[in-house]
Amino acid sequence: MKLKLKKYVFCSLIAILGIQTVSSQSSHVLKLWYDEPAEIWNEALPLGNGRLGAMVFGDPAIERLQLNEETIWAGSPNSIAHDKALKALPKVRQLIFDGKYAEAQAMATSDIRSQTNNGMPYQTFGSVYVSFPGHQNYTNYYRDLDIENATAKVKYTLNGIEYTREILTAFSDDVIVVKLSANKPGAITCNVFMNSPFDKTKTTTEDNEVTLSGVTSTVEGQKGRVKFQGRMAARHVGGEISVKNGIISIDKANEVTLYISIATNFKNYKDITEDYVAKSKSFLDKAIDKNFETIKKAHVDYYQKFFNRVSLNLGTTAVSKATTDVRIQKFDSQFDPELASLYFQFGRYLLISCSQPGGQPANLQGIWNDMLFPPWESKYTMNINAEMNYWYQQN
Template identity: 50%
Template structure:
């Protein structure tokens, strides 16, 4: 059989002309409903990163629950315990002697589950309270419509009462840093209602004075730390017609034609160790500027600033009649129906949430982004860094929201300072370290006791985001700015690694494979876990590569390379699985939500179907043993894994599992709430972000020395188009496909250099730029692949080689600032 000859060229086009753009049909990007939210998980989220709000849309009793990103319990300070180094060293010796139960018992004793006196296990993120609008006589309404327009970042509610139409438009302004509520009526003098503020905080005061409504409060106290975040929220009504009446703790609007409400919040928080700000001055200064701006201009500026980010990516996966149904019904029916627009909406909703909860200069998105109505939310709504915080930022680079990554980088700078105490006091090591949780105060000690918390790897994982940002953007100034963060993390592991009992490998001990155990009685503390080895492999490689690029620390880089060479390889166990621990202790019956040893498959990319077919099959077997249905974030991670396994249909099946109503309010049955927020349950935002990145990963991958176009396209999405996705090396990618086959491709280069494409075999690209068959490794340094050791295999293993699709690799040279269009024929 004669193999098709690939004839490839490209047409260099101008910046504003694209056949892909001409074919892109922008779909309606709205969540909409025919009834008000009955509870918080049905309310609609708006936010500008610093301020967040959940809009319920009740005609008679509107609630707009409010958040400000720095209202946390507690006060500045670290949670590093004293005099624990000797016990950590003893745990290490016990593990080396095969006494795992004793090591776990000592870990539990050293770091008890109950918070030790004088320490804390992290402070909770807390609500500000709620703005409440009460309309007498609006209980009986018709023509109700409620929506969240994620293309413009605006929430709207409309309804009629006795023939009069009422409308509300609400947004958290990206331009003016206030929440603005516009209320209108089709009848002159039709608006009469009361304005109130409520809060669950014990320390608070509410005053109506000078045509303003103000709430002053102090964050809550938890454990041994007194709440010391002072906050001040203020509501200013601006009326067209009618009267504004001041009552005791409320304002009353009578017979107005139109009302604007401006909500401003300030706190005393400056940074993690500084609470000397003036919340009243801050809130009033922001408010005074905002009210001077005409509403139409304020709305226009807000949308313009938001769309600067949001409009970078468009996704069209086709249409169906399901799109005419309300969003809650679409979620309930998704598994049984064909609703490609819901997948596209969910993808863009994830981007909307990231833009709305993580702007430069602010705090990173926490477990709930910025949306939380409690004083003690689930898991404190902290930063859990054994998966969840990292997952929040998986969409940042690939979905063209690189700037949204900045708050995480800023937090890493802080942690590299506070983490020196953890490294020094607990491990007698240089550099910096943290465990599996942190909060606004940048704590770095153990959290949640010696079972969950004995994992000194949080900083290792977080630091990968620095290196990946560099690979996507090629910014050497950025790399130089954060070089010391990478170096400090490297120094820590150089100091704490030690020889295993065979004397062959360098391992980290004590640690664990996050939240999992390998022995009855919740024994999880161990040495040399697979995930730890994978993470340290990346930490060391990132430092060595950064050192070469910047020409710094040559001798240290040589020492790091020596240690890197002694890390254990990955292993294939007796069940043909990728081993989770250094010894073969995995159980085929283990259904744990964390499959941490698959970090090497995604996000790390150390395991490639093309380079490591046996290891890839072992990773797949581990996935099959664990099963599909799990917590929301776990299913989001699995979408990415199945995409990396090039199995689009299974990845889509996990999207179906994710886009299903949750099974109850607690437990392991994840899913999606009617407002499209992820259910662990309860609500955690990481599942939204994980699934968004997974959808992108199904369409393009760039981790294995090349840009793989449509690597995991499911049968359920045969036709579609996407523009604006980003890949490593400073490239952006636009793709169109029909009947499951690539039809058009555009590559834009911001850095120049070789572009290597992996395409399905038999594709013919037409144009005028010469393309050659790829030879050897990709010469583009952003696509260099860190070689892993040959995996060790159990004598009981009979693992097969993973089946890979037929593809070809093609190279063409690019110039910075130019774009290249290809039309595909066969």
């Protein structure tokens, strides 16, 4: 009798307060998902393993994977510190305390600000494109970012065939891996190639592998000396493959796995003498004999050691069945508690994916940047931004 009364009172409160009922979130997977491809970079889905980053666009006809490596920076090792700055700092502080802001600004500019350059911009590697002839008139489109497993997927139907792409940036094997499959044998036909926005790059074809090499930009008189190389190869089941003129061509395969590595000559902040060609080849050689499922299992196991430390269940409502972009647009007018928990977990996902032990800290855009000269140069701003990246993710 008491239990029934409590239930009645609780239901009455819901009706009076206008609160919508929620169900358990335990069976709901944490995914950002959409029913159309990305049209611009900000709509693409981010993957990362701390060192490598990828933005997945998901266009059925021409897939674009925009790629980054955490040490591709313009310029070369240098210090912007100088002797006058430390002596001027207490004077500038006192001028500020005294309300003499113009004088403080003038002294900060002349005596504290760098006398050489303002720091170097973080730069993109470029993109890998996968072109599928005749894949424009598709139906049943779906793409997602699964933040429980750190993987992305694209699915669509064309001429009665369901095509699937699975993409990940492998934590354990340190390469980008793409699996192309279909529910009908012999359906995978595509061309794969790389490009980069740098003025001078070199593309080669060797031992059934395609490479793209370059050197970063010179900025504010600081010569670009960070050298990089991307390297890719493919393994296929059924059909035929040819590699020439910087293009991997697949014809009527049942399944294809693409392996992509990137390396630079960066050793540490003052030493850029690493053999980047040997390093890019080593990453690829170690991964290419493993199938996609083996790499994926190791990747997910590693990632979940971090991600599974924290769970947040605010419940779910019927509106969670909509695509992520629609849910965001309507968040101010509908009750969607699960979107709040998804947002929280997405923040954790991003930091895990762009900052790993032994690597570089997250810069202003993590490791995701499609430009040579991005906003605020995508560098480290130590007044507050770098710290805030990590305050949020203490767990």
